[in-house]
Amino acid sequence: GAVVSQHPSRVICKSGTSVKIECRSLDFQATTMFWYRQFPKQSLMLMATSNEGSKATYEQGVEKDKFLINHASLTLSTLTVTSAHPEDSSFYICSATGIPTNYGYTFGSGTRLTVV
C-alpha cells in the first residue's frame, strides 16, 4: 500500500535555530500534502495544505513565515520551523494524497520536536 516516510522522528533543537522535517511518498505521487500539529491528548490540527509546485495554503492563525513549506516534487514536501521557540515544541505529522491512492490519505509517522 501507499507509504509516507517522515524524518526525523525526533529532534531536539535550541531556541532560535531552524529545523527541517521531510515527508516523502515512497510508492505514489503525492499531488497534495498536508501538515498537521498534534498537541498532547488533543486532535490533529491542520496547519497547511500544499499542492506540488504551488505555494502552500495556510490555515488561519498559522504563521507562514515561521512554518515554511516546500512541495517542489511529487514525492517530497518539507516543513521548516524557523527561529524555533519552546512553544513550537509539538508533534508534527504529514499526510499525503494523490495518484494512485484512490482519494485516500496516507500519514507519516510524525516528528516529535522539542525546542530547548
Add this chain to the structure above:
Amino acid sequence: AQSVSQHNHHVILSEAASLELGCNYSYGGTVNLFWYVQYPGQHLQLLLKYFSGDPLVKGIKGFEAEFIKSKFSFNLRKPSVQWSDTAEYFCAVNAGNDYKLSFGAGTTVTVRA
C-alpha cells in the same frame, strides 16, 4: 467549515467486550468519513472509510462503522475487542469537494486483558 465531535475521551473495557465510539459531524452537504487508529508510538492508520453506497462500512481488524445521515453520525463498532486494540481512535470528515480533513479530538481506548 465542518467540525467533528467524538463523545468519549477515554474508554476502558475488558477483552471480549463490545466497543462503540461515537462520532458526529456538522456539515450539511456531501461528506467523506474516516476512522483512523493510532497505536502507541505508531503513525495513523486507516481503519475504514465511507464515500458513498452502503452506509454500513466494514474495515480492517473486525471494525465497522455505520453512517446515519439523518443523525450526522458515523459511529465505530467492534463486537469483541482484544488487548491489541488499545490505541487512540480518530474520526475524520471532509466535505465532498474538499481535500481537507477535519479530525475529532480522539478517543483513547484501553483494553484490559
